[in-house]
Amino acid sequence: xxxxxxxxxxxxxxxxxxxxxxxxxxxxxxxxxxxxxxxxxxxxxxxxxxxxxxxxxxxxxxxxxxxxxxxxxxxxxxxxxxxxxxxxxxxxxxxxxxxxxxxxxxxxxxxxxxxxxxxxx
Numbered sequence: 001x002x003x004x005x006x007x008x009x010x011x012x013x014x015x016x017x018x019x020x021x022x023x024x025x026x027x028x029x030x031x032x033x034x035x036x037x038x039x040x041x042x043x044x045x046x047x048x049x050x051x052x053x054x055x056x057x058x059x060x061x062x063x064x065x066x067x068x069x070x071x072x073x074x075x076x077x078x079x080x081x082x083x084x085x086x087x088x089x090x091x092x093x094x095x096x097x098x099x100x101x102x103x104x105x106x107x108x109x110x111x112x113x114x115x116x117x118x119x120x121x
Contacts, residue, residue, distance in 0.1 A: 019050070021052060021055055024046070024049055025051065025055045026059075028042060028051070028055075028056055028060060029060075031063070032059065032060055032064050032067075033063050033067070070093060070096075074086075074093060077089040
């Protein structure tokens with residue numbers, strides 16, 4: 001690979017990712033599910049990419065819906081004045097949020113055993 005005017009060429013894998021409408025749409029969808037990722041940054045990046053507007057809109061809508069329903073449910077539980085139900089909801093939301101981190105922190109042997117047990121391959 002040669003550099004042209006001091007710019008490194010983009011690796012082939014990244015070129016294929018940026019050129020794939022499905023991959024870009026999946027990336028937008030996945031980042032919309034993550035509450036700690038800035039929507040602005042993702043929107044600007046998607047605007048600079050060749051992702052079609054309708055695909056961006058669909059991925060954003062589908063990615064935002066689960067969090068919207070969870071937050072609406074959480075608000076309803078808090079408004080119910082039943083602290084036990086509200087506490088269980090907070091615990092469930094925290095658990096759901098921390099599951100990916102726990103999976104990454106688990107030793108490889110444990111992850112492998114869980115995959116076999118759940119028949120995930």
